[in-house]
Amino acid sequence: QVQLVESGGGLVQAGGSLRPSCAASGRPFSSYAMDWFRLAPGKEREFVAAISWSGMSTRYADSVKGRFTISRDNAKNTVYLQMNSLRPEDTAVYYCAAFDYYGNSDPSRARSWGQGTQVTVSS
Numbered sequence: 001q002v003q004l005v006e007s008g009g010g011l012v013q014a015g016g017s018l019r020p021s022c023a024a025s026g027r028p029f030s031s032y033a034m035d036w037f038r039l040a041p042g043k044e045r046e047f048v049a050a051i052s053w054s055g056m057s058t059r060y061a062d063s064v065k066g067r068f069t070i071s072r073d074n075a076k077n078t079v080y081l082q083m084n085s086l087r088p089e090d091t092a093v094y095y096c097a098a099f100d101y102y103g104n105s106d107p108s109r110a111r112s113w114g115q116g117t118q119v120t121v122s123s
Contacts, residue, residue, distance in 0.1 A: 002026045002098050002112045009094060009117030016086050020117050022079045022096030029077040032111065033102035036070060036081050038092035039116075045107060048094070049081060052102035059103075064090075086121045093118050 008020040022034070036048040049060045049070040058070050069082040079096060094117050097110040 002029060002032060004096050004098060004112055004114035006094065006096055006114040006117040009119045011120045011122065012086055014087055014121055014123050016121070017082070017084045018086065018119060019080055019082050020094050020119065021081075022114055024077045024079075024098070030074040032098040032100065033104075034070075034072060034079040035097045035099060035105050035110070036079075036094060037097060037107065038090075038094045038119075040089075040092035043092075045095075046092075047105050050099075050102060050105055051079065057102055083119070086119075088121045088123045091119060091121050 003025045004022050006020055006022045012018055030053055033052050035050040037045050038048050039045045047061055048064055049068055051058045051070045051072050055072050067085045072079040096114045098112045099110055
């Protein structure tokens, strides 16, 4: 099993940027596809972005496409989420999750979840 720890959230003004990261330990990180999800107060958990084990394939929710970029460094066992042009509606707790297969972002199929990192965007 892989253990995941997010960091890098924070408070930023609208239009600003943040780059949360998710560090993995345990089972080889490079064997997993990695996703980011977010959970905002009063809303359902929302898929944000996914990256294949090699990093060659990525996909995004329409709400973040063109503003967010997911990447990974398998040598550092870390996945990143570069968030630019942040909006107040991006405010949420952001979670990373490990999946056996890329393209299967059903949260119930995640092998492991991090504890989350808070991102707050002020207007």
